[in-house]
Amino acid sequence: MSARAAPAVEVVIGLEVHAQLLTRSKMFCGCATTFGAPPNTLTCPVCQGQPGVLPVINRRAVELAVRTALALGCRINPTCRFARKHYFYPDMPKNYQISQYEEPLAEDGWLEIDVGDTTRRVGVQRLHLEEDVGKLVHEGRFETATASLVDFNRAGVPLMETVTRPELRSPEEAAAWLRAFRTLLLYLGVCDGNMEEGSLRCDANVSVRRPGQGLGTKVEIKNLNSFRNLRLALEYEVARQTRALEAGEPIVQETRLWEAEGGYTRPMRSKEYAHDYRYFPEPDLPPLRLAPAWIEEIRRGLPELPRARRRRFVEAYGLPAYDAEVLTQTRALADYFEAAVRAFPRPKVVANWIMSELLREVPGDDEAAIAATPVTPERLAGLLRLVEAGTISGKIAKDVFVRMLRTGEDAETIVQREGLTQVADTAALERVIDEVLARNPRPVEDYRRGKRAAAQALVGLVMRATGGRANPALVNRLLEEKLSRL
């Protein structure tokens, strides 16, 4: 089924990723970019493509694209140009899209991904700005619809297109690249990375060849709206092309659509795409010249990037590589970890708590949820201090953590109110132990006959009698003393 089934074939994949930029207003007009507003309420003459209107470049969109280009190590072109890309489709108000063609904003960068135990640098060919199109709403099913309506709210939203070099060698690598790129975008704060809502969209170019041969005919696959779909569609396509190659059948250069429900790709109808976009420089926008000083200013404002942070987590905190990867998956989570470590300087303990407890409740890639969690890094540290001081047991602490999430209270408050403090009072514990020993002659007898394991059963009984609040180490010591005296 997958490429692995046919080792005699090499896979060549390149990705084109469209990311909606986190600007307040659209690429060429002042309309808001909010998602989910009632149809056509976020439009104006410019993004409706009224006769006579003109585009004006959104400075913030350029800034976000430059920031991404710098993080990818791209060369920023001192002058770039916008171009018109033509095709007729009713979701596009002008029947051309303002994009960039011959002179993009940035070129020649790279992004590292992990493949097995090694790190691979995958080239980025270009990065450019363009405007999004609107949305068609069909009455009923697309095939049988008798009417369609158009919503231009999304028309003109800034998009950044990033094109990799055809250097990805498997569907897994492609998915890994997209994941790393998404993480980067989140770190940079340029895109919310939401693939379901379409803020991040991916098309893939894929071809297969026999080793040592020239590049095979490439096929473009559209409509890949999750990592899983990207991987599945590529696996399907690699298998399809491999079969064709082995059967000696020609592979047609075409654009195919991934049908996620059926799990297959199909050729797009010719009406769904154009053969000749008739690009030419956008005469309504003068060439865009970027001041070197401005680019430097943006460079100085770059945050620490995901891979650098990951390395630092291993080196500075002594974390295992796996922990470092999990904790740096978003900037919010990494920030959370570092804030908690500042308040409770035992990195591995903090890492364990975040990975096993926090991430059980909050998705690690959901920046907003992490930022909004009621268990702030300081509160987590407070909880861990109670465990360290022996005030509560680790087991109780896990329950307290869940209550902190639900109630928004700090650990101290919950422990005090619920009386969860560990019983560390020797006299009180001795009374409980005496009672347990008196009521359970059987295990006591077993112990006396040399069955040491019986002591564990007795510890359990003491813990149960104290509602789990007894300090386990103390119980062990006291019980051992009493049993030895018997």
Next chain:
Amino acid sequence: MADDLTRLTAHELVAAYARGEVTPSEVTRAYLERIDRLDGRLGAYLTVSREAALAEARAADARYRAGAPRGPLDGVPVALKDNLCTRGVRTTCASRILEGFVPPYDATVVERLRAAGAVLLGKTNLDEFAMGSSTEHSAFQPTRNPWDLARVPGGSSGGSAAAVAGGLAAAALGSDTGGSVRQPAAFCGVVGLKPTYGRVSRYGLVAFASSLDQIGPLTRDVRDCALVLGVIAGPDRRDATAVDAPVPDYLAELEAGVEGLRLGVPREYFAAGIDPEVERAVRAAVDVLAKLGAAVEEVSLPTTAYGIAVYYILAPAEASSNLARYDGVKYGLRVAGADVVEMASRTRAAGFGAEVKRRIMLGTYALSAGYYEAYYGRAQKVRTLVRRDFERAFAAVDLLVAPTTPNVAFRLGEKEDPLAMYLNDVFTVPTSLAGLPAISVPCGVSAAGLPIGLQLIGRPFDEARLLRAAWAYEQATPWRARRPELA
């Protein structure tokens, strides 16, 4: 009396209003009455905004009574070419495809005219989407030349030129892509200015060829031209190609004369094919300027002959793109079809006229894969050469003096061959390609009584000097006083 009011220039009107001799309402009524009486024969207007104009005039009356006019054009009745968007007033571009289109916004120039107090009389006829040189290619009606109703007013701003010449508007705005303000100004005996590309905001001008289009005034005299330009010029945050340069006071230097100015006469503009009457008039005009103190020398613009070829690749290429939005989905005409592709194609087949379709096809071809470099790419290179020609000439002289057109107004139907029509723009197209400012002022009359235009061409953003020379010439000659007898 009413006809006398419609003979006054804009600056004369404003002065008369200020002195209380006449009111904006009286003048507006006089114009509306004249439009009612004469426009049936002239065909200058596509839409007359009677009630709105009268209301605007009454508001202007009140401001003058209060001694506080709003701006330099307060109460002056002005006409707008019907490719300038007017909020709430239909804007058709003389095309079936926009027959019912009512823009939701005002063009920047319309906002600026309103802010200056102008009374907007209505929307004037044009060649469909400004593609033409005779105003015969309007989907609704031809416009006729007020000097001879059998002849064309020129185009594409023929409606605006005819309205100003015929006394149906005190001043008007047109748009000039390859000569569409200057050529009709010459044919109708009025003043027409194409500003430097980027001097006037294009926001709200329905695009024909974006890298060439400029909005310009058509007026009765040079002073009015300076007045209107001062109102509409200047940067606009809605137009990235509108240059962020301050607007000089065009009236302040108007009377400074031409003493010491160096004028160049381009040899290629008097080549074979020019009407001898036009050549005689233009050469005589050059002599007048020399007598006024200008130094005259011959210069050469060797690429002149390539202007039309370059223009008819670039302008249709841009037009094919700009006109793609008319598909029946959003506004204007919609002809139903089985699916959106058929709907768009039927809408466009029914909505566009033959000349527009011809240019869309030319432009689509020129931008096609495999032909782009040979046509669009090469035309851009020649455009650069055309620009360099002018730069070289302007290293030696301050202004260029030339005919506006090779001939006077021709008869309706006379130029049915598209190429013959295109060649009419041979003297106006190169300046458009170079983005330079140029003005046409009346400089004579043919034996048949038809106006002849003198073209002055300036350096980028040197409109002030252009207007100064044009004013000096106008004051030294009798042509400005001539008015066609329409009544």
